[in-house]
Amino acid sequence: MYKAKNYKDYDDSTLIKLSQKGDEKAFEEILNRYSNRIINLATRIMGSVDDGWDVAQEVFVSIWKNIKSFDSSKNLYPWIRKITVNACYEELRKRGKGLESSLDDVEEGEPSIDLPDVKYSPEDNYSKIELNEVIEKALETLPEHYRITLWLRAVENLTYEEIAETLNINIGTVKSRINMARKLMRDKLKYYLEVKDESS
Amino acid sequence: MHDVIVVGAGPSGSSSALFLAKRGLDVLIIEKKRLPRYKVCAGGTPRYTFELLDLSPSYFDAFNIEKIKVYYRERVREYSIPSNSIFTVHRDQFDYRLTQLACHNGAELLEGEEVIEIEEENNSLTIKTNLGHKFKSRYLIGADGIGSKIARFIGANFRYRVPLAIQKDIPYKNPEPIISLFMGLVPMGYGWIFPKNRTLSVGLGAYAFSPRKMPQVLSILLKDLNHTNIPLLAHPIAFYRGKRRLANERIVLVGDSAHITDPFSGEGIRNAVKSAKIAEETILECIKKNKPLSIYTEKIYSVMARELFLAWMISGIFYRFQDRIFNLMDRFDMGAILSNLLNERTSYSQIFKKILKFIPFRLL
Numbered sequence: 001m002y003k004a005k006n007y008k009d010y011d012d013s014t015l016i017k018l019s020q021k022g023d024e025k026a027f028e029e030i031l032n033r034y035s036n037r038i039i040n041l042a043t044r045i046m047g048s049v050d051d052g053w054d055v056a057q058e059v060f061v062s063i064w065k066n067i068k069s070f071d072s073s074k075n076l077y078p079w080i081r082k083i084t085v086n087a088c089y090e091e092l093r094k095r096g097k098g099l100e101s102s103l104d105d106v107e108e109g110e111p112s113i114d115l116p117d118v119k120y121s122p123e124d125n126y127s128k129i130e131l132n133e134v135i136e137k138a139l140e141t142l143p144e145h146y147r148i149t150l151w152l153r154a155v156e157n158l159t160y161e162e163i164a165e166t167l168n169i170n171i172g173t174v175k176s177r178i179n180m181a182r183k184l185m186r187d188k189l190k191y192y193l194e195v196k197d198e199s200s
Numbered sequence: 201m202h203d204v205i206v207v208g209a210g211p212s213g214s215s216s217a218l219f220l221a222k223r224g225l226d227v228l229i230i231e232k233k234r235l236p237r238y239k240v241c242a243g244g245t246p247r248y249t250f251e252l253l254d255l256s257p258s259y260f261d262a263f264n265i266e267k268i269k270v271y272y273r274e275r276v277r278e279y280s281i282p283s284n285s286i287f288t289v290h291r292d293q294f295d296y297r298l299t300q301l302a303c304h305n306g307a308e309l310l311e312g313e314e315v316i317e318i319e320e321e322n323n324s325l326t327i328k329t330n331l332g333h334k335f336k337s338r339y340l341i342g343a344d345g346i347g348s349k350i351a352r353f354i355g356a357n358f359r360y361r362v363p364l365a366i367q368k369d370i371p372y373k374n375p376e377p378i379i380s381l382f383m384g385l386v387p388m389g390y391g392w393i394f395p396k397n398r399t400l401s402v403g404l405g406a407y408a409f410s411p412r413k414m415p416q417v418l419s420i421l422l423k424d425l426n427h428t429n430i431p432l433l434a435h436p437i438a439f440y441r442g443k444r445r446l447a448n449e450r451i452v453l454v455g456d457s458a459h460i461t462d463p464f465s466g467e468g469i470r471n472a473v474k475s476a477k478i479a480e481e482t483i484l485e486c487i488k489k490n491k492p493l494s495i496y497t498e499k500i501y502s503v504m505a506r507e508l509f510l511a512w513m514i515s516g517i518f519y520r521f522q523d524r525i526f527n528l529m530d531r532f533d534m535g536a537i538l539s540n541l542l543n544e545r546t547s548y549s550q551i552f553k554k555i556l557k558f559i560p561f562r563l564l
């Protein structure tokens with residue numbers, strides 16, 4: 001018999017097990033929980049809301065297709081994140097936007113400042129997640145692999161090791177990309193940072 | 201000073217004005233065109249929308265649809281639609297009658313003037329038009345459609361590409377009451393023929409498809425029709441793409457200006473009227489309790505976001521796997537499903553779960 005248990009009350013690993021048995025309700029709850037984060041991440045990597053949403057559609061289908069092989073004792077989100085990153089890269093590759101660039105092996109930058117505080121809340125993506133427009137625009141103009149690496153660090157709060165794992169690159173590359181990305185962001189935001197400094 | 205100024209007299213603006221005027225508020229509608237004005241639209245409207253308006257389809261001379269045919273290249277499937285559940289309307293008439301009715305109930309209409317500027321003061325708003333007129337109001341409803349000035353003013357930030365739709369409205373004496381949908385024409389979209397009173401609306405909508413190539417594809421659907429002198433009209437569709445800020449203390453967005461068009465059915469009218477209803481409730485509540493209108497955003501999304509999100513998910517599956525979805529359709533009564541969806545007797549959540557059973561389309 002169907003028990004009137006609310007799927008919201010289940011933890012991830014229960015939802016995964018149920019989804020693996022083909023319970024669509026459990027899967028819908030997983031989407032409920034993670035869709036905003038997936039869409040935000042995909043939007044960030046792809047560089048536009050449209051492309052982010054489009055790729056996210058594929059990500060959801062792909063999660064559903066592959067959930068059977070997922071080990072339910074593990075954390076769900078890192079797996080989802082990896083699927084998302086891969087789907088984005090796949091799409092970017094299809095479009096022939098080269099991911100590798102000559103800036104890749106850039107030397108370590110000067111001591112970095114952090115991105116202005118970016119608060120991220122998965123439940124609420126219209127006010128809190130809305131980065132200050134200036135920062136958002138600056139971020140959009142970064143080359144893809146800087147943008148995504150910086151995003152994983154500053155917003156998804158991944159460690160260097162986790163980023164290396166997610167992107168299949170070594171830690172040295174992660175570090176140099178982040179330094180370079182921060183340097184580029186600083187240059188782009190120079191005017192605003194200076195204005196801010198004067199007033200404070 | 202007016203209680204509420206409504207910018208735009210499409211379905212969202214005219215129904216907002218109607219609802220609020222009926223409640224005895226002092227409402228001014230400002231519409232930049234002269235009414236009745238034409239709007240590119242297939243005009244598909246479920247009975248549910250008329251119920252929200254508390255008006256019968258015949259009030260708008262709505263055309264009752266009896267069947268739906270779905271084409272995939274040379275193949276076709278045909279379904280009957282439960283009677284009196286889906287209609288089409290001529291938008292110039294539909295919008296005009298709603299506006300007239302709002303005026304009958306006490307709203308005032310200023311047409312042929314465009315709102316160009318808004319100023320917020322402590323307890324009121326000042327709205328300026330292109331002809332230099334100024335009006336004061338306590339609240340403002342942005343019903344100015346896609347590309348809304350009011351949305352920009354409150355920082356709603358709809359910064360994304362919107363899919364384009366093109367359409368020709370062809371005079372046609374006695375069209376059969378059949379909606380035809382054409383899959384397999386373009387990668388992420390579909391074509392349609394909607395019959396209306398004395399008219400066939402023949403159109404095509406697509407994401408990520410070159411607008412320049414669209415007319416060529418549409419000509420496939422037009423080939424048996426006499427359409428040489430009929431203008432081809434294009435208009436973007438305000439599909440939902442995530443939550444945004446839809447209100448501030450004194451301003452709310454309704455209809456296309458809030459980007460709440462159903463990404464699966466392509467319908468914007470139903471949610472336009474629904475949002476007008478929620479705007480009405482919010483404004484009345486906020487007047488009573490002297491609260492800011494900002495809670496409107498949450499109200500809209502608590503009613504719509506989940507369904508819009510799933511509608512978008514489903515549309516993604518439909519568009520991506522058009523051939524396989526078409527094959528699956530012989531198992532389902534699409535006429536009943538569509539009618540139930542548009543009339544909100546079935547939820548997208550239910551449909552989504554059904555579709556998941558077939559992914560990755562093992563059964564085909």
Ligand SMILES: Cc1cc2nc3c(=O)[nH]c(=O)nc-3n(C[C@H](O)[C@H](O)[C@H](O)COP(=O)(O)OP(=O)(O)OC[C@H]3O[C@@H](n4cnc5c(N)ncnc54)[C@H](O)[C@@H]3O)c2cc1C
Pocket residue numbers: 207208209210211212213230231232233237239240241242243244245313314315316343344345346349365366367403434435436437438454455456457461466467468469470472
């Ligand atoms: C090809 C096509 C087919 C469609 N088919 C369907 C369908 O079958 N069913 C369905 O439900 N939906 C359909 N839609 C969507 C539907 O047309 C829209 O969702 C609907 O018109 C939204 O109504 P609205 O009142 O929000 O905006 P609109 O109808 O766009 O009205 C906005 C009004 O505001 C006025 N205005 C704009 N700026 C100003 C200003 N600054 N000052 C004063 N006035 C201003 C405009 O002149 C206009 O009259 C279709 C759309 C397209 C493009």
